[in-house]
Amino acid sequence: MSWAGKLLRVNLTAGTCVSEPINMKWAKEYLGSRGLASKYLVEELDPKVDPLSAENKMIWATGPLTGTMASTGGRYTVVTKGPLTGAIACSNSGGYWGAELKMAGWDMVIVEGKSPKPVYLFIENDKAELIDASDLWGKTVWETEPAIKTKHQDPQIRVSCIGRAGENEVLYAAIVNDLHRAAGRSGVGAVMGSKNLKAVAVRGTKGVGNIKNPKAFMEATRAGKAVLAGNAVTGEGLPTYGTQVLMNVINEVGALPTRNHQDVQFDGAKDISAEAMATPRATDGKAHLVTNQACFACTIACGRISKIDDTHFSIENKPQYMNASGGLEYEAAWALGAANGVNDLEALQFANMLCNEDGFDPISFGATVGAVMEMYEMGVLTKEQLGIEAPFGSAKALCYFAEITANGVGFGKELGLGSARLTKKYGQPDLSMSVKGQEFPAYDGRVIQGIGLAYATSNRGACHLRGYTIASEVLGIPVKTEPADTQGKPELVKAFQDATAAFDSAGICIFTSFAWTLADVAPQLQAACGDEFTVENLTTIGERIWNMERDFNNRAGFTSKDDRLPKRLMTEAAKTGPGKGTVSGLDKMLPEYYKIRGWDPEGRPSAETLKRLGL
Structure with missing residues (x-):
């Protein structure tokens, strides 16, 4: 074992x-x-x-x-x-x-x-x-x-x-x-x-030597790696472009939340995309992207290592930021960029480096800045309060906000509250694009219905990594479903949520699921741990974990009222793109989702469901 x-x-x-x-x-x-x-x-x-x-x-x-x-x-x-x-x-x-x-x-x-x-x-x-x-x-x-x-x-x-x-x-x-x-x-x-x-x-120098069946494990892992290498996403797209390969794709399908979700397409997406990262700059002839990088035992190598243009305003007199370091992932590039209308790639990298250097989430930070910029344009917040002019599109405001959040000074303390508390403090709670207080990732829940339901029901607040239905709704993995359709999405979301829980718990990266199903994971776990880890058992384990997390949240005080999307996604239709005119169909999907989950109308797992899962 x-x-x-x-x-x-x-x-x-x-x-x-x-x-x-x-x-x-x-x-x-x-x-x-x-x-x-x-x-x-x-x-x-x-x-x-x-x-x-x-x-x-x-x-x-x-x-x-x-x-x-x-x-x-x-x-x-x-x-x-x-x-x-x-x-x-x-x-x-x-x-x-x-x-x-x-x-x-x-x-x-x-x-x-x-x-x-x-x-x-x-x-x-x-x-x-x-x-x-x-x-x-x-x-x-x-x-x-x-x-x-x-x-x-x-x-x-x-x-x-x-x-x-x-x-x-x-x-x-x-x-x-x-x-x-x-x-x-x-x-x-x-x-x-x-x-x-x-x-x-x-x-640690002990190694991991207690594999149940070493020969079978070597064969199973070798087979798994071959599947990853032969897949268009894990074998080509992610190694070549990283997660940033999605920037132009999601923009084209009209699901790239822009300027605090006021729009669903960003004119500047091409300027902050994977392709832009790999293109030599006019200033020095060098590309923003230096190389890709892999984590331990990873055969995908989606990580990015990037270097800021030495002439950029953000790093003037700051030599510590002139070295190559962790580069932009798609979610960070979106949150720091499109969410705020900023198309300055070097500014995004500077803010991203500060998030790494001082340890704060670029998704929540960037989305909070988006809410601040909207309140600034509304006149709710002023230059005097913020310390800088902060309209949408201001790269200088983005970099300034990253620095004061890292330092915990001035308005940086307010930014550190996150968008839900910050917008509520200034009387504009509807401007927080969040669920359960956690900010949305980089996909619009109006245009892509399944991910909207996944956000609303995620046990840790709005999250794409708790049920990445984008794989099906946009990329056609494992089967293509229509983004605008609500029919069948509760079943799709549940399946993704349960499978993801199993992948996470095995100790492997969720990106393998672009190519692997649980049928690829099961042989590896069986050889490493025991024959009981069949596909069916892993599916049950994933469902058990999801319901356990949900039960904890229910006992913490969460109810069905917390499985909600912001008013903007429910009432303000997408303005452009293939999904133009659509709003979220959450009200239609949520009751069906509860039913499929074996929960009551208030979103509580039934006694029968708890018993079946051994909770």
Whole structure:
């Protein structure tokens, strides 16, 4: 079995680190990573706890395929109660940290309490200790990671840490590993900051040697890699262009939310697209994109490494931003760009680098800026309040807002609240494009009906990675469905949500699902863990995880009233593109979705559903 079989329980209040065996019954029922960590959280945490109190808990978790030769087997998740939403938060990251934890011999780390002073957790195989981090508090991610490596004289240590945004409890603060890979959404970094925990640093040299059937596992993973290599998305599109390949595609189908969802197409999309990133600049003849990059064990390599034009205003007298670093993903490019009407690629990269450097979610940040720009144009907010003129399209305002949010100064503290709290504070709650307090990703829920339903029902607030129906509705994977149709979308959303939960919990990247179905994942898990992990069982595991998360949220106080989209998507029709004239059909889809889920009209899993899933 490829679980390590143990977890590390860290009590920050007491300053203790204790090893415990993993509950293997739960591991068989929830697999690992997202599923198993969420099971521990819901069993141990009062759903009504204040997310930023010492009573909240945080769990870093790997899956059974993390650290193995399975393609993309480097993922880990951070599970907690999220401060942005008040709902269960599960944020996923790639890079190398997850594999390092597994190779140190741990499936997960549970963090409890609050340290009286800043500390970081250092794990070296079986040894774990809390170390004073007073000298690191106030430092950025880019300063913290090398400082820890230097202190321990080991460049191969992997670090998962917060920057100043987490320390300042920006409600969408992220946890960053490997300098620019992030558990990015729902404010998990703010919870870490509230506990005075600066970093979790890991060095593992044990490897993952407890595969049930090594020969069968090698054959299954080899077959899986061949499927990925032969697929147009995972074998060509993502390696060549990264997720940014979607910018022009989504704009053409008229589903690119623009200027805080006032429009669905952006004239400047071509200027901030993957193609633009790869085109040599007129100023220096060099392309914005330097190279692509892969996470641990990944055969797709969708990551981008980019370099800002040295002459750009954003980095004048700022040499630290003149080196190549983590480049724009599609969601970040949209949130920092189209959502604000900004088509300056270099400005987007500067803001993106600040999100990495100080650890905050570019999606929530960019979408919050979009709401601010709309309120500025309405006259609700002024230059005096903001510190700068901030009309839609202002690259200078975008860069300025990124800096003051990172620093936590002036209006940056307001921006750190997220759009739901900020718009409510200024009397314009309808201008927050969010669900359960979490901002939308880069697809319009009017024009693409399934993703609108997925946003409304996501357990962690608006999210594309909890049921990526774009694969079907736009890309035709695994089958093509019409974006504007509401019929059949409840079934589609449920299927994607359940399958995604299983992929996440295995410890692999959701991007594999462009090519793989659970029929490709099952043989790998069977060879690694046990024959019981059939396609049917994995589907049930995914459904069990989804309902467990939903039940936690219900007990935290969420109801069917929270499964709503903003008024704009329900009443203001798309103005251009193939979906012109459409609004969301959520009211038609939601009751059917509840019925298919086995929930009552208030969105609560029925006793029969809970019993069937063993909840």
